[in-house]
Amino acid sequence: MKKTLLLSVVASTMIMAGGDITAPVEPVVETPVVAEASGWDFSGQAVLYYQTRDSAAFDLFDQEASAADAGLQLRAVNKDVFSGVGMGFEVNGLSTLNLENGVVSNTMQGVGNGDIDDATDGGWISQAYLTYGFGNTSLKLGRQELPKALSPFAFSEGWNVFKNTFDAALIVNTDITDTTLVGAWVAGANHNGFGAGNNLSDFNSVNEDDGIYMLTAQNKSFEGLTLTGTGYFAAGQGSADDTVILWADAKFAVSDYSIALQGGTIMNDDLADDAVAFGAKVGANFGMFDASVAYSSTDENAVFANVGGVKTPLYTQMILNQGVISFDADYVKAAVGVKALGGKFGVAYGYAVNHADDIAGGADNNPYELDVTYKTKVFNGSTTVFAGYVLTDDDIAGVDSRNLVRVWGRYNF
Known part of the structure; x- marks a missing residue:
């Protein structure tokens, strides 16, 4: 019987303050298991998503300030269709349920080109892949999700209605003890951004015909340490x-405490200099409470962000601050969480200690963000409900702070 290696996506479904902020990220590749012909496994989710953000022109909850989507996702997976070859398919559909006629003026994600009238209703194939395993090696070929833990600059983001995906070839090997090797060629992707203008049904080449090559090595030889x-x-x-x-x-991680370090560089002779970024994070868990403090630094030579979306791999990532932390900024984030009322409350505050002189109004400013979130499961754990409030201030003279309210629910079946 062929052995297969299953790639599971465990990147967080939301970049937010209410997550398990002190838990170390576990490797996203499982150990090889024997594939059994178990037939097709069908699953999916139904999503309702609403967001509103005020501005100088519109108040919170005004139609012009609001966006919404209803989504349906259907998934089918068979780990052994024939001779050890597996298949997986996933289709997504979106609709505003005609809310654009009086409640909202935008969608969270789009499925067409142009304004909301062209992007309200439709769908796309988000995953379609083949899998095959031999020994301690597995292959996955086709449209698929990529996890941030192993692909920090080309990953599937979970903050929106549905995740973005990639057209890629992936190979995973675990022959070396306590070590996972991952190789990938990424050919194309859709883009996970906000609004009707971001068409999730539109997949484009990420680097023309050449694509992008990736190699990752992850090691857990020492207890509590993941490199x-x-x-x-x-x-x-x-x-x-x-x-x-x-x-x-x-x-x-040791006992209830954790520490993390990250860093890297973007090198290209077309840049004025090699771009450098680094960060650190410490966290602790106190029963029903947890807390963490994180720091990141990026220089002015390149933007450190996901090729398939808008988020960053930085520990200081919050709900909306990617535009600040990804380029020329020293940033500090503090977060606390508490388990209460059947769910988890989270509060996070981020502050740019140093920020670029040549962006955000042309002044040396210190933008900040406050996130307040609550997340819980209802209906016997089948449905996840999220509510969040975000306050942002660009620290620019004459520009008011802005408020965002985001609410969504996901029913898994």
């Missing part, structure tokens, strides 16, 4: 030079 190193290579197009990204992450 991960990742490298990307993208061949230059036209007159552009080749791009190389190197990124490392080290997480150590």
